[in-house]
Amino acid sequence: MNAPPKIDPVAAHPDSDVLHWLTNDTRDERFIDNIFAELCVRLQRAGIPVKRASLHILIHHPQWLGARIMWVDGMREAEIARVDYDVRERSEYIGSPANEIHDGATEVRENLERDPSPGRKHAVYDEMREKGLTDYVAWPLYHTLGKRHIVTFATDRPGGFDDAHIGCLLKLLPILALVSEIRVKNRLARTLLETYVGSHAGELILAGATRRGSGTTVRAAIMICDLRDFTRISDNWPRDDVIDLLNGYFDAMSEPIARHGGEILKFIGDGLLAIFPLSHPSACADLLHAVAEARQAMVALNEKNSEAGRAPLNYGIGVHVGDVMYGNIGSRSRLDFTVIGPAVNMASRLETLTKQLGRTVLLSRAFADFVESDFDLERVGEYPVRGFSEPIELFAYHG
CATH class of the missing domain: 3.30.450.40 (GAF domain)
Incomplete structure (x- = not known):
């Protein structure tokens, strides 16, 4: 058949x-x-x-x-x-x-x-x-x-x-x-x-950078921003108002950073840490352009807050440049993709000094050397910085 x-x-x-x-x-x-x-x-x-x-x-x-x-x-x-x-x-x-x-x-x-x-x-x-x-x-x-x-x-x-x-x-x-x-x-x-974790860190993680201790040294401009008097605000305002206030503040700060090529690595309570890698020749100038736009956005936010009967928000920004370790840090089962190093500590100290010196934005001499000829910076003087042996020459930027 x-x-x-x-x-x-x-x-x-x-x-x-x-x-x-x-x-x-x-x-x-x-x-x-x-x-x-x-x-x-x-x-x-x-x-x-x-x-x-x-x-x-x-x-x-x-x-x-x-x-x-x-x-x-x-x-x-x-x-x-x-x-x-x-x-x-x-x-x-x-x-x-x-x-x-x-x-x-x-x-x-x-x-x-x-x-x-x-x-x-x-x-x-x-x-x-x-x-x-x-x-x-x-x-x-x-x-x-x-x-x-x-x-x-x-x-x-x-x-x-x-x-x-x-x-x-x-x-x-x-x-x-x-x-x-x-x-x-x-x-x-x-x-x-x-x-x-941000777009660049996200790409690295997806590409396999998931092992604890793995990382690289990156030369970058570092920006740390912190909201002032947040403890008083969070203690006295309703929870939903505090969350709304924080979201508005972070929008004002974050969107200009992203627009100018920076990467926000973390939000720390009412603060943020961002870097602008110097692999981009204009990284330091980009950071200052982002700061200028963020300050304008904060002015607009404070006007809106004033109309709603809220007090204006004050903040400080510390900026430095240097080598940072960029990679995975943490416990065996919980990692954070971030940057650490003396340059990060310096930016944090400068942000703290903004309160003492009555300035909104403080820049280190190392950072100012990259941008001094293109931006109008005010020399503030030399000041001791906790954790560093020599006084640091500081500049203020008014945007």
Whole structure:
């Protein structure tokens, strides 16, 4: 008896090559938006008439809840839009397919060639009808431990998707869930590291710099900033007011530092430690530009605080330059990626001296040598600094 002829699964099931590609050929692509755009193009080539598709991912970034990845026929790349934390209070979300999925629906299907289904008169459906789309489907995309994201597909084919199209798309969901979860968790790990240790330190940690004691010597400009009278404020103000005040203060200080290439290594109570590596020729000038912008931001913050009946915030900044040890320090099971060394101690001492000398920003002579010709610095004099044998020549910077 002759053996039955072998059936080419790709020829028999036009979505099989898409599944094979998604399963086996995406390992070298780091970004889920690129994978999603390519997926949609491959679905079209397989005869599945996708005209518009979106992927809605919950990220829980410190500044935004998630992201919407949108692909439309003809786009070479998917479009990424951040989703704010308050989105669930907005009309664009209330009653939307995303709302239904997050409330537990396992499928949202809308025939866009007919009048809206009862209870589904949402703007997103009107928008799709106006663009000539005929059918829309949304499904939850399940990640580990029941975490639900959303994927949607729409078509302009007369009559919409047929049963075979829907079957092919459903077959993709488990693989798309796995592929997307890996990328989302990679992005989340990177985001968390950037948030808690800074972008440069985060990159080093992801690259394998996780062993206790591992590190390198870096020559850098060091900036330490501390809020004055914080103990009095925290003892006398309501907790939420104290947190709001600290967040406003750190925003005013941190955003200019990041804008000018500095890296905040840690927040210490009401203080912060930042470095500007001298691998950038303009690092010292960049630091002073950041200080000037931070001071302007603090003026604006104090005006806002005054309008709310709060006292102005005062602060001190100490700046030095030198070699620091940059790396992992801590116990066997709990590490901190930071900088240590005499140069850090000097910056800390200068910040403390700002109170004694009545200055907001104090710079060491070593730092001033890098920028004195380009910035208007006031020589304050020579002063003893605790822990250092010789007096240090100090300069004030008024921004």
